[in-house]
Amino acid sequence: MSEKKAYVNYGSCQCGCGCEGARDITGCRFSLSPMTDSYVDIILGAIKKVDTSKVWKMTDKLSTLYRGRRIHVLDGLKACFVQSYREGVHMTMGATISKGCPGDVDADAFLAEDDVRMNEPVLADAHFPVTCKISLYPMGVSNYMEYIASVVNRAIDMGVYAGSSHYVTILEGDVQDIFRYFEEATEYCGRELSHYIFEATLSVNSPTAE
Amino acid sequence: MSEKKAYVNYGSCQCGCGCEGARDITGCRFSLSPMTDSYVDIILGAIKKVDTSKVWKMTDKLSTLYRGRRIHVLDGLKACFVQSYREGVHMTMGATISKGCPGDVDADAFLAEDDVRMNEPVLADAHFPVTCKISLYPMGVSNYMEYIASVVNRAIDMGVYAGSSHYVTILEGDVQDIFRYFEEATEYCGRELSHYIFEATLSVNSPTAE
Numbered sequence: 001m002s003e004k005k006a007y008v009n010y011g012s013c014q015c016g017c018g019c020e021g022a023r024d025i026t027g028c029r030f031s032l033s034p035m036t037d038s039y040v041d042i043i044l045g046a047i048k049k050v051d052t053s054k055v056w057k058m059t060d061k062l063s064t065l066y067r068g069r070r071i072h073v074l075d076g077l078k079a080c081f082v083q084s085y086r087e088g089v090h091m092t093m094g095a096t097i098s099k100g101c102p103g104d105v106d107a108d109a110f111l112a113e114d115d116v117r118m119n120e121p122v123l124a125d126a127h128f129p130v131t132c133k134i135s136l137y138p139m140g141v142s143n144y145m146e147y148i149a150s151v152v153n154r155a156i157d158m159g160v161y162a163g164s165s166h167y168v169t170i171l172e173g174d175v176q177d178i179f180r181y182f183e184e185a186t187e188y189c190g191r192e193l194s195h196y197i198f199e200a201t202l203s204v205n206s207p208t209a210e
Numbered sequence: 211m212s213e214k215k216a217y218v219n220y221g222s223c224q225c226g227c228g229c230e231g232a233r234d235i236t237g238c239r240f241s242l243s244p245m246t247d248s249y250v251d252i253i254l255g256a257i258k259k260v261d262t263s264k265v266w267k268m269t270d271k272l273s274t275l276y277r278g279r280r281i282h283v284l285d286g287l288k289a290c291f292v293q294s295y296r297e298g299v300h301m302t303m304g305a306t307i308s309k310g311c312p313g314d315v316d317a318d319a320f321l322a323e324d325d326v327r328m329n330e331p332v333l334a335d336a337h338f339p340v341t342c343k344i345s346l347y348p349m350g351v352s353n354y355m356e357y358i359a360s361v362v363n364r365a366i367d368m369g370v371y372a373g374s375s376h377y378v379t380i381l382e383g384d385v386q387d388i389f390r391y392f393e394e395a396t397e398y399c400g401r402e403l404s405h406y407i408f409e410a411t412l413s414v415n416s417p418t419a420e
Binding site: 005006007008009010027029031033034035036037039040059060061062063065067090092094096098101102103104108131132133135137139140141142144145146148149152153156157164165166167168170197199201203206207208 | 215216217218219220237239241243244245246247249250269270271272273275277300302304306308311312313314318341342343345347349350351352354355356358359362363366367374375376377378380407409411413416417418
């Protein structure tokens with residue numbers, strides 16, 4: 001008695017092998033976690049307020065996903081985060097920003113042609129402190145630590161670096177500076193790397209002392 | 211006028227270069243997010259209940275970190291997750307399991323010699339459904355998609371695979387089966403890869419319909 005299982009097969013794909021069909025698509029999968037009884041209203045309220053006309057979007061049980069051009073994806077991510085901020089409410093947001101996965105397909109994305117950020121005008125005046133951990137995973141290259149060092153040093157240059165810990169780099173700064181850093185870091189990664197994953201967890205209003 | 215900045219320099223480290231000082235240390239950095247006003251009590255209560263006598267531990271503003279032998283690190287992770295479960299309370303746990311980072315040091319770990327899991331006896335009877343997303347990042351190898359496929363296919367074999375989506379694989383199953391899968395997946399990765407990162411986000415009691 002044999003059973004045929006529908007296994008996946010990514011084995012023929014390699015970094016830079018040319019079978020990527022999604023070279024220009026940056027994606028971001030993120031989850032908001034407001035630690036309050038009213039988390040549903042906060043999350044759904046924020047997601048509704050975001051202008052997503054320049055990204056492809058999907059929300060499932062675990063996260064919301066934006067795909068499209070890098071600047072518009074980051075604009076949407078920042079909008080969701082800022083719109084869900086509540087004074088005194090502890091919240092984290094886990095975000096996976098990625099580009100160039102060999103298993104990706106040239107679909108589920110909307111590549112708007114212009115550079116006008118749809119949400120930035122209403123976000124520009126938001127200011128609150130953010131603590132953040134980031135990890136960069138440059139795929140398919142043996143010298144990946146060099147790229148990680150470049151991205152960490154960019155945080156030092158921009159004044160948001162707060163230290164290194166096991167598996168992550170810690171950032172601290174105003175929400176505007178943190179997202180400005182995400183812009184620069186992902187611009188660098190998208191230019192220099194065939195496939196990268198940039199993981200970030202942002203935290204506000206943590207009750208934990210330093 | 212010149213300013214000297216304390217930049218990081220990971221550039222001389224490469225995967226398998228031999229400068230790793232932490233070959234046997236598996237680490238897990240995780241964050242619990244119970245979405246309720248009583249999140250502090252739940253998190254601190256759970257962390258306190260875990261027997262951490264066989265791992266090195268640290269809690270900072272962003273996460274808790276266990277380091278040591280793989281089985282004891284996973285035992286502690288499972289204990290924290292199970293102990294913080296509350297009927298009807300939506301909670302997520304983000305966990306980064308890693309081994310072999312070239313920038314890691316042979317410190318901040320406790321390598322217990324025996325295989326007796328300290329928490330498992332009180333966890334074995336816990337049963338509740340978990341939805342989970344996972345991503346594996348095998349570092350420093352060009353054929354990394356093969357390893358990812360192996361790990362995803364193991365989930366299919368074990369009956370916890372629920373589908374693939376952009377950037378992640380979705381798992382669904384009883385908490386015991388999900389953690390049994392983590393055991394097998396990280397055993398495989400630790401054996402086959404010089405440096406890997408296994409990211410998982412577990413979710414319980416989500417109000418979002420399928």
